[in-house]
Amino acid sequence: MTDIVLDVRNLRVEFPTRKGVLTAVDDISLQIRRGEILGMVGESGAGKSMTGMAILGLLEPPGRIASGSIHLSGDRIDGLNDREMQQVRGRRIGAIFQDPLTSLNPLFRVGDQLVETIRLHTALDKTQARARAIELMREVGIPAVEERIDNYPHQFSGGMRQRIVIALALCAEPELIVADEPTTALDVSIQAQITALLKRLCRERGTAVMLVTHDMGVIAETADRVAVMYAGRLAEVGPVEDVVRRPRHPYTDGLMGSIPSLRSEVEELRMIPGAMPRLDAIPPGCAFNPRCAHAGPRCRREVPRLAGTGATGAACWLATEGAVA
Amino acid sequence: MTIRSNAILEVDGLERRFDVSAPWLNRLIERKPRRTLRAVDGVDFVIQRGQTLALVGESGCGKSTIAKLVTGLHPPSGGAIRFHGDRDRLQMIFQDPFASLNPRWRVGRIIAEPLRTLRPGMDGAEVSARVDELLRTVGLSPADGLKFPHEFSGGQRQRISIARALAGEPEFLVCDEPTSALDVSVQAQVLNLMKRLQKEMGLTYLFISHDLSVVRHMADVIAVMYLGRIVEIQRTKDLFANPLHPYTRLLLETIPDLEAPQRDRAPMAGEVPSPVSPPAGCSFHPRCPIAFDRCRQERPQRRAAVHDRRVACFAAEEEGHGDV
Numbered sequence: 001m002t003d004i005v006l007d008v009r010n011l012r013v014e015f016p017t018r019k020g021v022l023t024a025v026d027d028i029s030l031q032i033r034r035g036e037i038l039g040m041v042g043e044s045g046a047g048k049s050m051t052g053m054a055i056l057g058l059l060e061p062p063g064r065i066a067s068g069s070i071h072l073s074g075d076r077i078d079g080l081n082d083r084e085m086q087q088v089r090g091r092r093i094g095a096i097f098q099d100p101l102t103s104l105n106p107l108f109r110v111g112d113q114l115v116e117t118i119r120l121h122t123a124l125d126k127t128q129a130r131a132r133a134i135e136l137m138r139e140v141g142i143p144a145v146e147e148r149i150d151n152y153p154h155q156f157s158g159g160m161r162q163r164i165v166i167a168l169a170l171c172a173e174p175e176l177i178v179a180d181e182p183t184t185a186l187d188v189s190i191q192a193q194i195t196a197l198l199k200r201l202c203r204e205r206g207t208a209v210m211l212v213t214h215d216m217g218v219i220a221e222t223a224d225r226v227a228v229m230y231a232g233r234l235a236e237v238g239p240v241e242d243v244v245r246r247p248r249h250p251y252t253d254g255l256m257g258s259i260p261s262l263r264s265e266v267e268e269l270r271m272i273p274g275a276m277p278r279l280d281a282i283p284p285g286c287a288f289n290p291r292c293a294h295a296g297p298r299c300r301r302e303v304p305r306l307a308g309t310g311a312t313g314a315a316c317w318l319a320t321e322g323a324v325a
Numbered sequence: 326m327t328i329r330s331n332a333i334l335e336v337d338g339l340e341r342r343f344d345v346s347a348p349w350l351n352r353l354i355e356r357k358p359r360r361t362l363r364a365v366d367g368v369d370f371v372i373q374r375g376q377t378l379a380l381v382g383e384s385g386c387g388k389s390t391i392a393k394l395v396t397g398l399h400p401p402s403g404g405a406i407r408f409h410g411d412r413d414r415l416q417m418i419f420q421d422p423f424a425s426l427n428p429r430w431r432v433g434r435i436i437a438e439p440l441r442t443l444r445p446g447m448d449g450a451e452v453s454a455r456v457d458e459l460l461r462t463v464g465l466s467p468a469d470g471l472k473f474p475h476e477f478s479g480g481q482r483q484r485i486s487i488a489r490a491l492a493g494e495p496e497f498l499v500c501d502e503p504t505s506a507l508d509v510s511v512q513a514q515v516l517n518l519m520k521r522l523q524k525e526m527g528l529t530y531l532f533i534s535h536d537l538s539v540v541r542h543m544a545d546v547i548a549v550m551y552l553g554r555i556v557e558i559q560r561t562k563d564l565f566a567n568p569l570h571p572y573t574r575l576l577l578e579t580i581p582d583l584e585a586p587q588r589d590r591a592p593m594a595g596e597v598p599s600p601v602s603p604p605a606g607c608s609f610h611p612r613c614p615i616a617f618d619r620c621r622q623e624r625p626q627r628r629a630a631v632h633d634r635r636v637a638c639f640a641a642e643e644e645g646h647g648d649v
Contacts, residue, residue, distance in 0.1 A: 043508035044479075157596055187383035187535070192579045192592035199589075214508060217581030244586045256583065258513030260542035262565070263584055268520070269513040269542065275478050 004073075005175050005208035006032040006055065011068035013047070013054050015279075022279040024050045024063065026232040027305070032176065032208040037199070039223030039240065040212045043276055047232040052178045052212045054078075056095055057085040073175055091121045094169030094207075098181040100161035103168070104153040110137075110164050111149035114171065121172035136167040140197060159190035166197065173205070180212045195222045216259060220244050228252050231277055231287035234306055236314040249314035251288045286316070294318050333410050333497055333529050334372040334395065340403035341365040341390050345601060362601050364390040366553035367404070372546075374496075377523070377530040379544035379561075381537060383597055386550040388533045392417070392501045395531060410497055413443055416490035420502035422482030426474040432485055433470030436460070439493040459488040463518060480511030487518065491526075499531045504539065516542060537580055541565060549573045552600055552608040559634040569636040571613050607638070615640050 013025035025047045032038045040048040053059050055070055057080065070078040077088055089095065097103050105113060114133035118124055124132060130149075137145045140163040153161055162182060169177055179198065183191040199222055202209050211223055219226055219240065226243045228236045228251070236249040247253040257270030274291045277283060286304050289295040296317070304315045313320065346352060346359040365387045372378045380388040393399040395406060396417050408415065416439075419425040426435055436456045440447055447455070457467035463484040474482055483503060490498055503519070504512040516539065522528060534540050540547055541561055548558040549570065557570040568574045575593045595612040598604055607625050610616040617640070625637040636642075 043510065159596055187597070188537075188576065189383065189579050189593040190596060192581075193594075196592050215581075216509065217583060220583050220586035221581040240586045244583055255510055258510045259583060260513075260516070260538040261584070262538050262541060262577075262580065262582055265562075266542070268517050271513045271517060272510045275480065275511065 003034040004031050005034055006030075006210065007069075007071040008051075008055065009069050009071075011051065011054060011070065012066045013050050013059065013063060014066040015063050017062075019280060023066075023282075024232055024279060025054065027068070028229075028234050029068075029306070030227055030234070030237065032210060034175075034208055035202055035206040036225065037202055037209040037211055037223045039219035039226045040210060040229060041214065041216055041219050041226060042229035043214060045231075045276060045279070046229040048212045048214075048229045049180055050232075051229070052180050052210060055176075055210070056089060056093060056178055057082075058089075058095075090117065090174075091172040092174050092176065094172070094174040094177040096162075096165050096169050096177060096179040096182045098184050100158065100165045100185075101153065103165045104161060106153050109150045109152055110156070114149075114164075114167060117168055117171040132171075133167075136170055137164070139201075140164070140167045140170075141193070142167075158186055159193060162186065162190075162194055163197065166194075166201070170201065170205075174207065176208045176210065177202075178210045178212070181214070182211070183218055184213065184215065191218070192221075198222060216244070216255065228255070231282050232279065233287055233303075234315060235288065236316075237306060238312040242312070247314075248319040249288075249316045250292045250294055250318070252314070254291075331374050332371045333374045333408070334531070335369075335407040335409070336371070336391075336395070336404070337369045337407070338404035339365055339368045339391070339394060339401055339406060341387075341394055341399060342402045360601055363553050363603070364600065365394065365401075368550075368553075368555050369404075370546075370548055370555065370558060372529055372531060374529055375523075375527050376545040377532050377543050378546045378548065379532040379534060379540040380548050380550055381534055381540045382550035383535060385552075385597060385600060387553040387600075388535075388550050389501055392499050392531065392533050396499050408497070414494060414496045415499070416493050416495040416497070417499045417501065418483075418486050418490050418503045420505050422479055422486050422506065423474075425486055426482060426489075428474055430473075431470065432460075432472055432474065432477075435474070435485065436470070436489045436492050439489060443493050455492070459491055462491065462522070463488045464514075478511070479507050480514055483507060483515050484518065487515075487522070491522070495528065497529045497531070499533075501533045502535070503532075505534070505536070512539070519543070537576065549576070552597065552603050554608065554637065555635075556609065556638065557634075557636045559636075563634060569634070569641045570609075570638045571615055571640065572609050575612075575614075 009029045011025055011028045015022045015024055028051060040051060042048045054065055065078050069076060072092060111133055115129045118129040118132050134145050134149060142148060142160060142163055183194050186194060195218060198209060201207060213219060223240050226240050227234055230251050236243060236252045243252060247256055254272035258272060260269060272291050283290055285300040285302055289299040298317050304317050306313055306315045341364045343362045343364055345362045347357050370378060380391060382388050394401050433456050436459055437452050440452050440455060456470055460467050460469055465484055504515050507515060532543050544561050547561050547564045548555045551572050557573050568577055579593050593612060604611055606622050607620045610620040619639050625639050
């Protein structure tokens, strides 16, 4: 129990609208251990970012956590008010977003932003905080730190800015980092540098990382375990090797088949027909059934669920019970 | 000369410079010199009819500028673009299907626009019959012609862009990152559609992408670009089997490989330098693991002759790959 950092149980996020209540995240349970990277993957609108935002307590109203619980190292954090949540965010959970420019204040030197964050979350004085900032910048791989610490964000390249954002997220030595598409805005060679950095930090510090991305390649490269989301629900959870090589859910299988290979040539890519349903038009039963080649009557009737919490497996009648009648 | 005879597009020593100087008064007061950015710096390639040539590279390498030069959206600053076809039958598909469709027009009108311009003789009934046919070709239904772009998903919008491009009965399509804004399962649908159309209509593609796996699937020939220059051009199969330029090799090592998950790779160090002040000699030398003195002083020359494979690298040249 002790090494489970994040424990999400039966989380449901809802958006009340004039047309009715939309369920953006539907009954999700997952756990992340110390030093583990969990990849959350899915197409746009699948609910992967929404799950991250719910954990960070940053859901945009009218979005709300309708049911379920979120525990951080044993402490429940979903019912906290804004002030209490602010204490948790930054100190115990670090956040890294897609666009490093929106996470940095353009009017302040990066060093001052780091010092401010460090002093907010620790008892260090100004000089100590600056020394710590230099140490952190060096750790995330910024060259010539002493010269660059007093530069403004615009004086750094995209990759360097993302490194600074990672340094900011690390200021208070958080137990958990939620990284939402941290490499999407970056070129492949820079992307590789950033994922290698995340992996190293996670390994060295034992930080738990939730890596949200649409890029299966980044997940395969970085994550220990993967959670595949579809239409707000978990389709499949498992070790990265298993999910990538032996997907059990037909959606994961279709997703893997639709990615062009670097090794082999095919005349035609496998396609999943149709598109993911909108939140107001999720079909009864398994959300994937209209696009699934194996769907049977049961799939159109009953929602398949992953067995137990933190389990490995697929939410699919065919995979779990071998029959769809 | 047999290679040239079937060429639809020949690009020779193409250059495009942009003036990025400070305003005149600032230059005068702050004594700043004029500054030019060489977005495209001496590029040559040939595309054969019915084939796909892909330009691949990281952001800022000049690949999209080439698309704009070829389609005539920018005039070149130097070099020549020879198009052996009907200029009217050159069309373009853009990356962002949200920005490239007029939100106030119905889809039918969007697709009909090239018809009205290129075939002014067509009457209304003929135009709408053709629009219906085009919608079916790209996997939409004729009823979709009455809807507005916002009613469609990203993948469907890209199908509409393709239908519009096909309306002009093109022989040559410039596709600038056509699937980069799409989810992978939708990307597969669009890529399959583009391949099918190419086969059926004998289209030629200039395909621009940053994604090597997409390029491998689509292209017959791949040109790898770095800082405004083509560093290597080879047939797709050869490029993946035997990459010649160190940049290509590093790029191939860097991309995540689904067939080998959780690989601990050594990422390429450094970043792409500013194209305003590129390094002397070979512009890749600061990041190149095998650079030697000559690379720091001399720029590896592009070859004037057109070959199936070329590489601009002294190390590769010494291994005997420079001129095949």
